[in-house]
Amino acid sequence: MTTTQVRAARAAADVESPALLLRMRWAVRDTLTITRRNLMIWVRVPAYIAFTVIQPVLFVLMFRYVFGGAIPVDVPGGYVNFLMPGIVGQTAAFATFGTAIALAIELQKGVIDRLRSMPIARSAVLAGRLVADTCRMFVTILIIIAVGYLVGFRFENGFPAAVAMVLLATAFGACMSCIAAFTGLAIKDDEAVQAFGMIWLFPLTFLSSAFVPISTMPGWLQGFANNQPVTHVIDTMRSLALGGPVEASLWKSVAWLVGILVVFAPLSVRAYRRAG
């Protein structure tokens, strides 16, 4: 072996395996840098904020004033109180469109190629995307709740439970983002990703307890609606917001969310590694 080769090998060993702790520190820092970048983009384009907020606000107004009168519910405060936890859940789920579309566009534009060709933590691009999108989702949820208050919604179960509802909604959205990230990286085309988002997100949110009591649906549909994650999560959120038994639906929600993470986080990471 020549001196050059020895030196090269030693240099390689240095960069290939720095101390684990240092590597983790860099991974966190890289993730924060990417998060910051994504949030800067979000804040920089008022249209993004408007679109993420306007759609759920329209839903609030439409269901509150158009359909709401025709939907009988037996919760304290009437339909608007029934509706808001559903809308918040749906907002969290729909926010994942942004995750999928952003990743597909970054793939196409070569942004992800550039980042992958740089000496940064492999996990940082995905993690930064998810952290930023979760922040974005959290802010959107708070805005929607404020709009809900304007049209008559009230938390009936105390402040801690209200906070718990918001946190559960955010955790739910973060898990759904993992699915969305996978679709974005696997499909790689922003328009196709958006169309595909409609196909899985619309049935999942509408065939749930989000907008109407499941008991009003035909029997064959109730089977699906009663046993899918969005219903469990929204039932839990509703109990947290309005009072009522939480345990059963909470455990089912947690089980679903953990299951989604366990399946889709590795799938997303794999799709990211293979992207392009």
Next chain:
Amino acid sequence: MTSGQAAIFVEGVTKSFGSVQALRGIDIAVPSGTMLGMLGPNGAGKTTAVRILTTLLRPDGGHATVNGFDVVRQAAAVRRSIGLAGQSAAIQEELTGRENLQIIGRLFHLSWPQARRRADELLDQFDLAEAADRPAKTYSGGMQRRLDLAASLVGHPTVLFLDEPTSGLDPRARIGMWEVIRGLVSAGTTLLLTTQYLDEADELADEIVVIDRGLVIAAGTAEELKNRVGGDVLEFSVPDAAAAPRAVAAVAGVGEGDPRVDEATSRVSVGVGGGGSDALIAAVRALDTAGVQVHGMTIRRPSLDDVFLAVTGHAAEEVHKSPARRGRRRARRNGGEEQR
């Protein structure tokens, strides 16, 4: 040359996508501080080669090193020493030029003051200082590519990969880009540039490899490649295809090789070596004597098509599918942005 001496060394690298063989065993060696032009049509395998060398793809077979580091086993070390600028500007259009560069600096683990300083240096170097605080989406196509190139240089790479850096740019922006690239080589950076344009490789590269269907089919300096074509090309159109045979007969004696006819455009071309204006005059006389009317007669430098014809016997048309799918998509996107 061995992998110890070359900044970029590629030996027998193969890569397939499904049933499409994108690379069928290519060998390349780029000495440190020089520029290699990788010339070939869309789908030839250029982008695949760049993606393997920048650790974005794993080769199926063969091996490749950059700065002595294996692109598969020592990928992290390779990433530390390279820069990549692609076919489209991989910049964030919503952010300003300065922000784009600062974020890349942070990802290279510079402190904030260092990242700011590096961004300022690069903005000056690439003539973007004035536009530094405008969102990159307000930049012209040429400015976006310069910003993209600047971003690839934040980490002081010693080896730089430029994948079709001027595709989709207007001629003026293209020449501006050439000046910038020339500056990089004179600063000692090793460069691998892929291009579809012979004049670009000719203008910039020390050595050229011609790639077609995943194989290196010719290698040498620009002069060597052009000599294989037979120097300059005399070209003209005939009003209709029926006149082509008479035109070919008339100019056959003028050129050094056999004239060829593009049936679709009724355009006749013939290599005239270093004949220059003498060949032009001789051709005009011969055609006049033969009574053939012609349009748009020019003498031009040999093009990629001419080299391809000389080396492969077929034109460099877009015949291959495969990884070019994404490239074309990008090109379309860029085209759209240029028009805006």
